[in-house]
Amino acid sequence: QQQVKQSPQSLIVQKGGISIINCAYENTAFDYFPWYQQFPGKGPALLIAIRPDVSEKKEGRFTISFNKSAKQFSLHIMDSQPGDSATYFCAATIGGSNYKLTFGKGTLLTVNP
Amino acid sequence: GAGVSQSPRYKVAKRGQDVALRCDPISGHVSLFWYQQALGQGPEFLTYFQNEAQLDKSGLPSDRFFAERPEGSVSTLKIQRTQQEDSAVYLCASSLGEMNTEAFFGQGTRLTVV
Numbered sequence: 001q002q003q004v005k006q007s008p009q010s011l012i013v014q015k016g017g018i019s020i021i022n023c024a025y026e027n028t029a030f031d032y033f034p035w036y037q038q039f040p041g042k043g044p045a046l047l048i049a050i051r052p053d054v055s056e057k058k059e060g061r062f063t064i065s066f067n068k069s070a071k072q073f074s075l076h077i078m079d080s081q082p083g084d085s086a087t088y089f090c091a092a093t094i095g096g097s098n099y100k101l102t103f104g105k106g107t108l109l110t111v112n113p
Numbered sequence: 114g115a116g117v118s119q120s121p122r123y124k125v126a127k128r129g130q131d132v133a134l135r136c137d138p139i140s141g142h143v144s145l146f147w148y149q150q151a152l153g154q155g156p157e158f159l160t161y162f163q164n165e166a167q168l169d170k171s172g173l174p175s176d177r178f179f180a181e182r183p184e185g186s187v188s189t190l191k192i193q194r195t196q197q198e199d200s201a202v203y204l205c206a207s208s209l210g211e212m213n214t215e216a217f218f219g220q221g222t223r224l225t226v227v
Contacts, residue, residue, distance in 0.1 A: 004155075006155075041220060042220055043117070043204050043206070043217075043218030043219050043220050043221055044156065044204070044218050045217075045218065046215050046216070089155050089156075091155070097214075098208060098214065098215060098216040099144075099146075099161065100146075100158045100161065100169065100172075101148075101156070101158065101216075102158070103155030103156050103157070104155050105153070105154055105155050106153075106154070106155050
């Protein structure tokens with residue numbers, strides 16, 4: 001049973017465009033939702049995270065939108081740049097921590113120059 | 114070192130061979146995690162250490178998988194009698210606090226069982 005479903009599997013965006021990646025979760029006990037960025041040959045790196053007591057969190061060009069009732073959250077990358085090309089994973093945990101992350105399957109983002 | 118270091122970066126094992134994967138966490142980090150990332154998938158939790166204590170091994174897929182962290186720093190993930198389905202990238206992550214701080218991932222070890 002996949003507890004965190006992520007879409008799309010891949011995404012191609014032009015430079016300067018908006019990249020949107022969506023995730024849906026099943027387990028209502030999840031209470032911490034981080035996004036990770038992974039470049040080829042590297043481990044995942046924490047990008048931004050949100051807790052369910054807020055509906056949106058913004059850090060620079062990256063924004064998480066969270067819909068608790070729909071059990072969905074999304075990552076928006078504004079003014080996408082070629083350097084943003086990577087695989088993005090949404091994740092969820094219980095207990096508000098980075099312990100025992102449950103990851104989505106990932107989205108391969110390509111930003112064309 | 115500056116980050117989490119894993120070795121070897123790549124390992125090819127013949128089916129039935131035993132392998133050992135090493136993780137050097139960031140110095141002083143209390144928590145250490147192992148994840149398995151199959152091709153085209155997200156990482157999946159294997160096991161968790163707090164210092165030398167293995168507090169959670171619920172994600173280990175079979176009794177062929179064994180992890181240790183005897184002195185609370187370096188950790189080794191051992192896989193006995195490797196099978197083709199064990200082929201994956203094995204990621205190690207460490208964090209400063211017990212659970213509620215950011216986990217930093219290493220580059221992983223890509224294991225290919227032939």
